[in-house]
Amino acid sequence: MRAAVRLLTRFALSDVCSVCLAAAPVADSDVCARCVSRLPALPTPRCGCCGGPLDGVLNACGECLRAGGRPWEHAVSVFPLTGVVRELVHRFKYQGHTYLAPFFAARMAESWHRHGCGAPDLVVPVPLHWFRHMCRGYNHAELLAGCLCRHLGLDLGRHVRRRRWTAQQALLDFTARQGNMKDAFAVRGNDRLSGRHVLLVDDVLTTGATLAAVTQQLREAQVATVSVITAARG
Numbered sequence: 001m002r003a004a005v006r007l008l009t010r011f012a013l014s015d016v017c018s019v020c021l022a023a024a025p026v027a028d029s030d031v032c033a034r035c036v037s038r039l040p041a042l043p044t045p046r047c048g049c050c051g052g053p054l055d056g057v058l059n060a061c062g063e064c065l066r067a068g069g070r071p072w073e074h075a076v077s078v079f080p081l082t083g084v085v086r087e088l089v090h091r092f093k094y095q096g097h098t099y100l101a102p103f104f105a106a107r108m109a110e111s112w113h114r115h116g117c118g119a120p121d122l123v124v125p126v127p128l129h130w131f132r133h134m135c136r137g138y139n140h141a142e143l144l145a146g147c148l149c150r151h152l153g154l155d156l157g158r159h160v161r162r163r164r165w166t167a168q169q170a171l172l173d174f175t176a177r178q179g180n181m182k183d184a185f186a187v188r189g190n191d192r193l194s195g196r197h198v199l200l201v202d203d204v205l206t207t208g209a210t211l212a213a214v215t216q217q218l219r220e221a222q223v224a225t226v227s228v229i230t231a232a233r234g
């Protein structure tokens with residue numbers, strides 16, 4: 001964890017591109033011209049249920065409609081999970097490239113200002129199981145949440161924990177993902193959550209099964225509003 005913080009500090013203060021760590025950033029940005037040109041963008045208008053693109057005339061996309069809506073109030077995302085973003089998320093999550101946290105978080109904050117709804121009271125990351133956290137050395141969602149807190153001037157709340165080991169969602173199909181998340185999370189510090197607006201953070205929203213399971217636990221802790229923010233919509 002200390003190594004991750006050192007990396008974050010080093011590159012957050014650096015004047016090299018925060019994606020490729022090679023070229024100089026373009027003016028008023030932390031990213032070089034080549035990286036800017038390679039980053040895919042989500043189109044507007046956006047689906048308020050998942051943060052992804054709208055594919056019809058309704059306010060929710062086809063996937064959210066088929067899911068029967070989402071258990072949270074509002075969701076915001078930054079990138080489609082394609083091209084270089086898919087590669088960056090993979091490096092960030094699995095290969096220790098923690099220097100990407102400030103890059104993603106800056107854009108998540110910007111997207112929240114543009115597409116967000118209401119005023120969250122605190123930022124809560126989706127937790128990793130303690131063993132996976134120990135093996136990986138960091139929780140990518142917590143790194144994003146920490147940086148996001150600084151942008152939004154909010155506190156970080158480590159109120160959710162993994163109650164049991166779960167298979168990696170990325171390896172499962174839609175139905176298996178729902179079952180895999182059943183009773184996977186527990187919430188503590190309910191007195192500090194009751195009646196609050198929580199901004200729940202993860203790297204990617206794919207089927208939304210993980211975020212839905214955490215939202216359900218937050219509801220049981222009497223959280224009034226749950227908003228979701230992710231770096232990418234899968």
Ligand SMILES: [Zn+2]
Binds near residue numbers: 018
């Ligand atoms: Zn670059």
Ligand SMILES: [Zn+2]
Binds near residue numbers: 048049051060063064
């Ligand atoms: Zn949607």
